[in-house]
Amino acid sequence: MIQQKIGVRIKELRISLGLSQEKFALKIGMDRTYFASVEAGKRNISINNLEKIINGL
Template identity: 65%
Template structure:
């Protein structure tokens, strides 16, 4: 398997958790007061997201930073 870019791994984890909540990108971005365009670029791995915004996203997803990074996506 090809190793994924770190931005892509973060985006895939966000998408996984957001989908588990049944929220659209737009609804979730609105709920955490983040631009939908910016959020979409983070989720698709096109944007290098700051740790502050990862924490904001994780909080909106109802997980801690530890919980966010507790995924096989980050075990490589």
């Protein structure tokens, strides 16, 4: 449940920046498929990867 809420919010913020999943993932040094699964709420994200995303936003 919390993964889905986090994923939805990350997606909203990424879209507000006008970035595709691919461009954002490249920006933060993360694999696009991993990032897509985080946005979809299908993956438990580590604190380190969450920090990468936050810093990218």
